[in-house]
Amino acid sequence: MxxxxxxxxxxxxxxxxECLYRPEIRDKPVAVCGDPAARHGIVLAKNYLxxxxxxxxxxxxxxxxxxxxxxxxxxxxxxxxLRFSRLARLIYxxxxxxxxxxxxxxxxxxxxxxxxxxxxxxxxxNEIRERVKAEMGVTVSxxxxxxxxxxxxxxxxxxxxxxxxxxxxxxxQMVWPLPAGDLLYVGHATKRKLARYGINTIxxxxxxxxxxxxxxxxxxxxxxxxxxxxxxxxxVIAMGEETLIKSIGNSITTPRxxxxxxxxxMIFYVLxxxxxxxxxxxxxxxxxxxxxxxxSLLFSFTVQGKLNxxxxxxxxxxxxxxxLFREHYNWENPIRSIGLRGCDLLAADxxxxxxxxxxxxxxxxxxxxxxxxxxxxRRFGHFSVQxxxxxxxxxxxSINPRDDHVIHPTSFFKEGKLP
Amino acid sequence: xxxxxxxxxxxxxxxxxxxxxxxxxxxxxxxxxQEYEIAKVTDVRRAASLKAGGVGVRxxxxxxxxxxxLFLEEDRWFMEKR
Numbered sequence: 001m002x003x004x005x006x007x008x009x010x011x012x013x014x015x016x017x018e019c020l021y022r023p024e025i026r027d028k029p030v031a032v033c034g035d036p037a038a039r040h041g042i043v044l045a046k047n048y049l050x051x052x053x054x055x056x057x058x059x060x061x062x063x064x065x066x067x068x069x070x071x072x073x074x075x076x077x078x079x080x081x082l083r084f085s086r087l088a089r090l091i092y093x094x095x096x097x098x099x100x101x102x103x104x105x106x107x108x109x110x111x112x113x114x115x116x117x118x119x120x121x122x123x124x125x126n127e128i129r130e131r132v133k134a135e136m137g138v139t140v141s142x143x144x145x146x147x148x149x150x151x152x153x154x155x156x157x158x159x160x161x162x163x164x165x166x167x168x169x170x171x172x173q174m175v176w177p178l179p180a181g182d183l184l185y186v187g188h189a190t191k192r193k194l195a196r197y198g199i200n201t202i203x204x205x206x207x208x209x210x211x212x213x214x215x216x217x218x219x220x221x222x223x224x225x226x227x228x229x230x231x232x233x234x235x236v237i238a239m240g241e242e243t244l245i246k247s248i249g250n251s252i253t254t255p256r257x258x259x260x261x262x263x264x265x266m267i268f269y270v271l272x273x274x275x276x277x278x279x280x281x282x283x284x285x286x287x288x289x290x291x292x293x294x295x296s297l298l299f300s301f302t303v304q305g306k307l308n309x310x311x312x313x314x315x316x317x318x319x320x321x322x323x324l325f326r327e328h329y330n331w332e333n334p335i336r337s338i339g340l341r342g343c344d345l346l347a348a349d350x351x352x353x354x355x356x357x358x359x360x361x362x363x364x365x366x367x368x369x370x371x372x373x374x375x376x377x378r379r380f381g382h383f384s385v386q387x388x389x390x391x392x393x394x395x396x397x398s399i400n401p402r403d404d405h406v407i408h409p410t411s412f413f414k415e416g417k418l419p
Numbered sequence: 420x421x422x423x424x425x426x427x428x429x430x431x432x433x434x435x436x437x438x439x440x441x442x443x444x445x446x447x448x449x450x451x452x453q454e455y456e457i458a459k460v461t462d463v464r465r466a467a468s469l470k471a472g473g474v475g476v477r478x479x480x481x482x483x484x485x486x487x488x489l490f491l492e493e494d495r496w497f498m499e500k501r
């Protein structure tokens with residue numbers, strides 16, 4: 001049976017919220033812009049009146065004002081937008097538990113299993129639209145389809161406050177004439193590349209030989225081909241706006257320069273314990289490990305590598321970090337500072353593919369061990385339990401990046417009250 | 420940052436918080452400084468107020484036989500200016 005996927009997109013999100021809260025500007029062209037003093041003075045969002053003058057998101061304020069001299073420029077109020085994003089998610093949650101946020105203003109919903117209760121995708125989409133309008137005072141456009149890619153394209157087709165259904169019967173008429181650049185993951189570079197081969201629409205991508213796309217664009221070529229043909233079967237992953245935290249990392253300038261692999265290994269243990277503990281605290285696992293190394297000449301580089309499985313265990317992080325380091329550093333100079341970061345985060349309670357050839361029991365044991373260490377440290381202090389390897393060197397072993405707050409990534413958005 | 424909306428009146432409200440978590444407004448102090456008794460709450464739902472510019476839980480209240488909307492937005496009450 002086909003899935004039923006909704007993509008819900010809050011129209012002109014920041015600008016709509018501002019217009020709701022400022023009735024006096026509703027009939028004027030409005031742009032929500034970053035702070036010019038902090039060198040963030042670009043257009044973040046605009047309403048339809050501003051859009052009509054040709055203003056684009058990402059433009060600098062003075063450019064926008066040239067196009068539209070009476071533009072009303074408003075600073076962003078992120079806590080308020082975050083609150084609205086949560087309100088929308090509460091509405092979605094009435095229809096399904098499978099909601100995947102894509103930024104603050106977009107989300108995919110898998111309502112396949114909710115149809116006997118709430119009616120088909122179109123009915124649910126329309127109900128969500130009505131509720132968002134009544135309960136939040138802003139509008140959404142909803143795309144309904146059998147995969148995430150088409151659902152997203154659908155939500156873009158009619159704005160504001162509309163539902164667009166893209167089915168197996170009509171997708172060739174609806175999706176294929178669209179420019180290739182509308183497809184998710186087709187950026188400027190890919191678009192240009194495709195245009196060189198005379199591939200301009202999504203239909204062109206769909207009807208190009210898959211092997212040709214693969215040879216010219218790499219594995220993404222195949223992915224795009226599948227997207228364009230409606231073969232995308234990526235699941236809607238239940239996750240929240242908390243994944244706005246994109247990575248968790250620590251870096252440290254060590255008390256003395258590091259000179260050997262053992263030194264570096266020790267620091268990676270220290271860092272990975274801190275990073276892993278924080279990932280567990282926030283309920284994340286990472287799929288990629290990134291290390292940053294800066295030597296005594298202040299030359300620095302960053303490399304990253306994929307893990308075999310998502311993890312939030314310090315042993316896994318440290319092993320990967322050390323492997324990356326060995327592969328990329330030749331010890332021409334001693335090292336001054338070092339960083340470790342877990343990226344490509346996903347929620348820790350996501351289902352996971354077990355491996356036939358790995359020792360799952362050992363992994364579970366390791367997980368229990370690290371959780372126990374967390375608990376011991378919480379009760380008796382950080383240095384109550386330590387790796388033996390760290391006892392070799394008092395200076396390096398006694399670093400506690402977690403509590404010393406060397407670099408602590410905090411979520412961009414803080415829980416805030418209304419102004 | 421301030422949102423100054425002349426149609427949004429923040430008001431003082433007396434309310435009962437029930438042990439089961441429920442909440443019922445009893446009276447509020449109007450713009451004229453007078454306290455108005457809420458005879459009955461006829462409807463409670465999440466709603467936006469386009470006029471006042473805000474969203475919250477909207478209590479439809481019977482006051483002197485007229486319907487009045489009270490909005491609980493986060494931890495403040497407001498009503499729409501008549």
